[in-house]
Every structure is written in structure tokens, then in C-alpha cells.
Amino acid sequence: MKSHVLRPLWVVLALVAVVLLFRVFYVPQNFGIGKRGYMYGWHREANVEDWKNFKVKYNGSSEFCNNCHPDKYESVMKTPHAIIICEDCHGPAIDHPVDPPKLTIDKSRGLCLRCHTYLAYPTSGRADIRGIDPAEHNPDMECVMCHNPHNPMEGLR
Amino acid sequence: MITRRELLKNTVRVIGGIALPLSAFRIITAEEVLAANNDGTKVRWVFLVDTYKCVGCGMCVKACKKENEIPWDANVTRTWVERYVHTKDGKVYADTPKGARDGFTTTKIDLGMGEYKDIKKEDIERAFFVPKLCNQCEKPPCVQVCPVGATYQVPDGVVLVDRSWCIGCGYCIMACPYGVRFFHPVYHVAEKCNFCYHRITKGMKTACVSACPFGARKIGNIKDLNDPVTKIIMTERVGILKEEYGTKPQNYYIGLSEEVK
Numbered sequence: 001m002k003s004h005v006l007r008p009l010w011v012v013l014a015l016v017a018v019v020l021l022f023r024v025f026y027v028p029q030n031f032g033i034g035k036r037g038y039m040y041g042w043h044r045e046a047n048v049e050d051w052k053n054f055k056v057k058y059n060g061s062s063e064f065c066n067n068c069h070p071d072k073y074e075s076v077m078k079t080p081h082a083i084i085i086c087e088d089c090h091g092p093a094i095d096h097p098v099d100p101p102k103l104t105i106d107k108s109r110g111l112c113l114r115c116h117t118y119l120a121y122p123t124s125g126r127a128d129i130r131g132i133d134p135a136e137h138n139p140d141m142e143c144v145m146c147h148n149p150h151n152p153m154e155g156l157r
Numbered sequence: 158m159i160t161r162r163e164l165l166k167n168t169v170r171v172i173g174g175i176a177l178p179l180s181a182f183r184i185i186t187a188e189e190v191l192a193a194n195n196d197g198t199k200v201r202w203v204f205l206v207d208t209y210k211c212v213g214c215g216m217c218v219k220a221c222k223k224e225n226e227i228p229w230d231a232n233v234t235r236t237w238v239e240r241y242v243h244t245k246d247g248k249v250y251a252d253t254p255k256g257a258r259d260g261f262t263t264t265k266i267d268l269g270m271g272e273y274k275d276i277k278k279e280d281i282e283r284a285f286f287v288p289k290l291c292n293q294c295e296k297p298p299c300v301q302v303c304p305v306g307a308t309y310q311v312p313d314g315v316v317l318v319d320r321s322w323c324i325g326c327g328y329c330i331m332a333c334p335y336g337v338r339f340f341h342p343v344y345h346v347a348e349k350c351n352f353c354y355h356r357i358t359k360g361m362k363t364a365c366v367s368a369c370p371f372g373a374r375k376i377g378n379i380k381d382l383n384d385p386v387t388k389i390i391m392t393e394r395v396g397i398l399k400e401e402y403g404t405k406p407q408n409y410y411i412g413l414s415e416e417v418k
Contacts, residue, residue: 035198035312040300043309047319054355057224060367083370088216092223114214114260115370121242121284123412125371126212134262 057092061085064093076150089149109134112143187382187391200313201407202352203379205386205395206288208412211373213238213286215260220368222258224353226343233339234258235350236290236365241416242266243282249416250274261286287417288374290365291316291337291350292398292406299329299338299349308347314407315354320346334402352376379407 034041059065065086066073076082087093089111090103118131143149146156221236222229237256243249252267265273297316300308307323310316318329323346330338330347341348353363357376361367366374377386389395389411396413397406410417 031306034309036310040297040310041312042303042306043317044306044319044322047317047322048311050319051317051351051354052358054225056355056359056361058220058356058364058367060356060361060364083372084216085367085370088220088368088370092220110259110262113262114216115212117260117262119213119261119264119284120278120281121286122281123209123283124212124285125210125373126286129212 056094058087059092059094060087062087065090068097072150079151079153081149081152107142107144109142112147112149116143191380191382198312199380200378201380202293202314202357203377203386203390204290204293204352204408205375205377205389206408206410207373207375208285208287208410210371211238211286211288212371213240213257213261214370215257216368216370217288217365217374218256218258220364221350221353224356224364227348228342229258231342232256233342233348235337235348236288239287239289239417240266240284241287241414242276242284243416244276244280245282246280250276251416257286285412287410287413288365289335289337290408291352292335292404292408293352295405295407296403298332298334298402298404302328302332304328311354315352315357316349317351317354318347318349320344323347334399334404335406 028044028046030045031043032045034043034045062073062076062085073086076086089107090105093103096103113134115126115129116131117134118129119126121127138146148154148157215238218234218236218238221227222234225235227234232255234256237253238261239251239253240257240261241249241251250266250268254261254267264278265275268274293310293314293316295314297310300310300316303309304326305322305324307319308316308329309319320341325340325346327340327347330340333349338347338349340346353361353365356363363374363376366376375386375389377384377390379387379390381387390409393411395409395411397409398413399406399418
């Protein structure tokens, strides 16, 4: 066969070789079929560790807060608000008191209204929570001006 | 004419013949099934949602966004809460304003396009909230469609996305029947709930589970038979979402009803 017929074939083969060579350098060593098989486990193994090392922000428990703020912890634990973790209102605190030294407390009306806007929804726990109509109940005021979130049952301030 | 000897002989044969196959039947315990089907892993994360307990406060969405660095004001979220309101005239209204990032603080249903519908208390037949998040399916379609191996399943069941490997083609976002995937506005790659993998692998609860004051959300290991979540799934009436897709979702819902998709 004449060489000009074969010439495109050499070009194609060269391209394939270049792609394969590029692949050897580009694809990480730990890329391959994981334990979940080809269909679900085809991945870069090191990425699992990457996700495990993702920064944690929430302690996820009020016990951590009790170490330094037992007075606050004990008072709130006697109230219906004991079910709410401190970080829900005080913000994520995994590195507190180093970073940040002082937490930013969410004292907004909107935070209280998440539960205490009264919604008469049967078959939902929401209907059992004491609530208000935000348009009627002192619409211009912050809740914390009268109510103490650490002891909501004590009466108005 | 049958003799006494033959009668006794045949009786013994018949009783023996029946008793032999019966001995093959025995009660298999859950432990034995688990041991027989064990693939070498001791952990399979599952999620349990109690829709009766959820009050739609959206603390879970807030905590998730902060924990997982999902931009606060972008209209994307790894988890969200839906509100369903059935009226007495047979209509169903559902909404999830901003994914319930700020909870549900009004009786008005968000119909979209800036329209709202206020439903009066006396018109409501039943109404409830349903938290949603990634189902970490046993057969995840989002993983099957990924052309580059950027999304995959860990043997403990969690589906992860490799941010450095994702090319942003969006196939997985289209493939998920539950709509839990989205583009991360900062990294420009596919993003999804991963059960706070950095937390559960350290023995912590997910951010949403910790933030939920009402115990509506729970995470557990279904391969641990003493796990309270496993016990509830095995003994109570729980439902899963879009069973007909065959994805084998691993989020179990108490109090699920048919209009929840």
C-alpha cells in the first residue's frame, strides 16, 4: 500500500499516544475502582480524606458550653428552651473562645418567630407551640425587649 | 385388609416424611441475615425524619448552611423544609420559601412569582412540614451518570463529590430524582448533602440533627441493630420517597403521605 494512505493512521496513533501519555501524568495514582465497584466506586481515593478533614463548625451539644457558662446552662435547662442547643442562637462555636473570642448572638425577632409564629397546623407539632401573630403582637419591637429567652416562663422583664 | 403392623409402619413413615421438611424451616434472626449479607463494612448511614415532630423552624437549614459553607443568600441549600397544607376543598398547597432558611413565619403560602395565598385556619384540614436532604441512595443514579468519576459512593453509603475532579457538566443534577443537587456558587462544581461526612466520621451528629430542637431528624447506622434509629426503622411504619425509581433511598420518613414527593 502506498505511504500516503497510511500517513493519517500514523497521525491518529501519535495522537492516541499523546493522550495516553498525558493521562499517565494527569490522573492521580489513587484514582480507580473503590470498594463499591465500577458503577458506584470509580473515584479518587484521597478525596474521602479531604471530606473527613473538612472544618467542623458546630459543637452540636450544649454540654460544651456548660464547661464555662454553667450558670446560663443550668438556668436554661429548667425551661422549655432546654431542647434548643446554645449554638442555634449563639452561632457555631467549635473554636470559641479562641476564634471567635465573643460569639455573635442572634437576638432578632425573626429567630423567635421561626417557632413562635402561631400556625394552626393539625398533624404537626407546630400547633402545640405557644405563638403569636407577628403582624398583631408588637410588630415594631424585638422579642428580647420583654421576654428572656433563657427563661421564657419567668414573665415579662 | 390392612393389618395392625402395616398401619403402624405407614403411620411412622407419614409422620417422618412430614417432620423432615418441617425441620428445614426455622426462624432466622436479623443478626444471621446481616452476617450472611455482610460485605465487610460495619457502617451504613441512614436518616430518619419524623414529620409529626417537625415544626418548620428551619434551624436545620441555617445550621447546614453555616456548617457546610453554603452561601447564605444564594438560593441553594443542601437541606430544606417543605410545608404542605391541605384545605377542606381538597386542594394541596406546598412551599419552601428560601428552603425554609428563615423558617415559616407566616400563614401565607408562597405560590411563586411573587404571589401568596393566605389560608384561613378554619379551611385547613391538615398541614405539616417535611424536611428533605440527600437520600444517600443504595443505587444512586447521580453516581451512575458521572462521566469522570467525580462523584462516588463510600462503602458506608454516603455519596461524595470530588470538587477537584468535577467538570461541572451537570448530569448528576439532572439525574437526581429528588432534586438535592445543585451547583455550588463559589466552587462551580456539583454540590450535595453528604450527611456532614466530616462530622459523622468523628462520632458527631450532622449539623442539622444537632440543631433540631424537636428530634425530628435523626441519623443512625442501620448495620448496628442496637442503634435507636435502626430499631425504629425495623419496628415502626416508615416510608421512603419515590420508591418507584428503584434508587433505594436511605432516608426514612415517619408520617409520610402520598402528596409528598
